[in-house]
Amino acid sequence: MPLSRHAQSWIKGIAYRCGFSLRRLRTASRQGSSGGDFMGAVRPLLHKADPYQGFDWQSYPEDASGWGSDSPAFGELVETLRPRRIIEVGTWKGGSALTLASHAARLGLDAEILCVDTWLGALEMWTDLEDADRHGALALKHGYPTLYYQFLANVCRAGRQGMITPFPVPSVTAAQWFALRDVRADLIYIDGSHEEEDVYQDLVSYWDLVRPGGILLGDDWGWDGVRLAVQRFARENGLAISHRHDKWELRRDV
Ligand SMILES: C[S@@+](CC[C@H](N)C(=O)[O-])C[C@H]1O[C@@H](n2cnc3c(N)ncnc32)[C@H](O)[C@@H]1O
Known part of the structure; x- marks a missing residue:
């Protein structure tokens, strides 16, 4: 049997x-x-306690600034795919996750958005300590970033706690966990590290997690590291790269 x-x-x-x-x-x-393909809710497998419970979000300013977070690509793909599960790799303050959530809510979708981020910053957030938008936003306390709490506050302020679940580990670790639990997604958004080997590793790790007919979407085609990694991965796997507004995408055959 x-x-x-x-x-x-x-x-x-x-x-x-x-x-x-x-x-x-x-x-x-x-x-x-x-x-x-695990069809249930993932949050209870990841969090024994509600990550938002008792969090004093009102003590944080309203600031969900990011990069490419409100692209029309998100709305188009949510409408087309009507995803039940979305994985985001690289969430920062939650701008793109909140855009995805608002489109899913507008369409009445019962979607779960799993946000993978260490909330410790990518390389470019540590190269210029005077860069207020990048290093400054990490908001170090005793030398350790507190950016995660700004993300949590943004989710609470938008009232999207029910849809957005944080997974605060390195992207490859999260992919291994998803693979172990047979967690697949209709839409996977890659916007973590922009260094070529890291992006390539994210593609290798997450491609198998895209459901048939689903899409792996990514940001920052203009970054050499991103473009070279996507081109290499697409070439090696016989995939066609297409572009949607400011994003690149790889579609998985049905
Ligand atoms: C460009 S930001 C994401 C921007 C976000 N999508 C938005 O809409 O504003 C990149 C994020 O990726 C995270 N990151 C970088 N490398 C990572 C890794 N290997 N694993 C998990 N998160 C990572 C950083 O902490 C950072 O928050």
């Missing part, structure tokens, strides 16, 4: 803790019946 997806995911979790590598587990699950 074939195992349920939940059982497969549970066994993978145990095996992983016992020292099997994710690569071996993935190979095993491809050879088996899996190729699974």
